Amino acid sequence: MNTSIASDWIQPALYQQPLENGMVKCVLCPHQCMVHEGKTGLCHTRQNINGVLFTLAYANPCSLNVDPIEKKPLFHFLPGSKIFSLATAGCNFKCLNCQNWEISQSSPQEVIHYDLLPEAVVELASNRQIASIAFTYTEPTVFYEYVYDTAKLAHQKNMKTVIVSNGYINEKPLLDLCPFLDAANIDLKCFDNHLYRKLTGGSLEPVLKTLKILKEQGVWLEITNLIVPTYSDAPEMIENMCKWLVDNGFEDIPLHFSRFFPANQLPDLPPTPIKTLLAAREIAQTAGMKYVYVGNVPALGYENTFCPSCKKLLIERTGFTVNKNFINDGKCLFCHTPIPGVWQ
Ligand code: SF4
Structure with a gap:
């Protein structure tokens, strides 16, 4: 390094x-x-x-790891697999709650980094027999050229590619990248533009547009909503968000409510109460979202996948580990209802 x-x-x-x-x-x-x-x-x-x-963010990643894919989180995309994960420094948001602020709010040359061309990234993953690569931890948009070249090369080698992103990217670059992307987890931080500005420095509308483009382009999509107490925990706002998702055809998209822990500029806020997360889950399900998960709270069983038709348990998870998987050929093993996702 x-x-x-x-x-x-x-x-x-x-x-x-x-x-x-x-x-x-x-x-x-x-x-x-x-x-x-x-x-x-x-x-x-x-x-x-x-x-x-x-x-300044090309071939100089500051973070390299092999993660369970559940950690992204992606729950309907190659469950139980490992994913080669990397980031350079930098971000186009300034989230008050950022867990990775040391690297996200720095420039690539200010942090310790590796020298790793796209070819080397693909080779490292391939040598470890890992079939997918994630651009994650900071914001892939700001190391776009590195993402693009690596993803294109990965596809040539039959590997899959994933972005974990705030979704704050213009339409043209996103459309140009989509042919080389297989999946995305997009952070939808809240559903109020004023609050978006306050929490992140960005705005809501471009993120909603990104969700629509990814869906239209056939990139497998999951959405994360981190619930920050006193900021993004209002039930009415969560309900509005879920109604928008259902009204716009996202009811089959997995929605992950995630628990906030004190970080960065919000060190004095408490972790999100479990009851707030469960209330959000209830609101989402009532609105019509079919696959709703509660993350950062292992052992409660809210990270399991259930069949929306027969209600049987399909994937049992503990934290990032898959214990049981009853999805066969993309369908519920019991009632044969198709379950949306990329399963192999
Ligand atoms: S427009 Fe976005 S990507 Fe470009 S320099 Fe500004 S923050 Fe970075």
């Missing part, structure tokens, strides 16, 4: 527009930063060098 930037690999950023006076507009994400000469955008990963925007 090293702390210098691998300068040979700095390359022009995709999705930029030149402006007057040497400034550049980044059109990768909805922030649309106007970047002055020598400066970086809000995400710390795109720098204006002599009037051209360069990505």
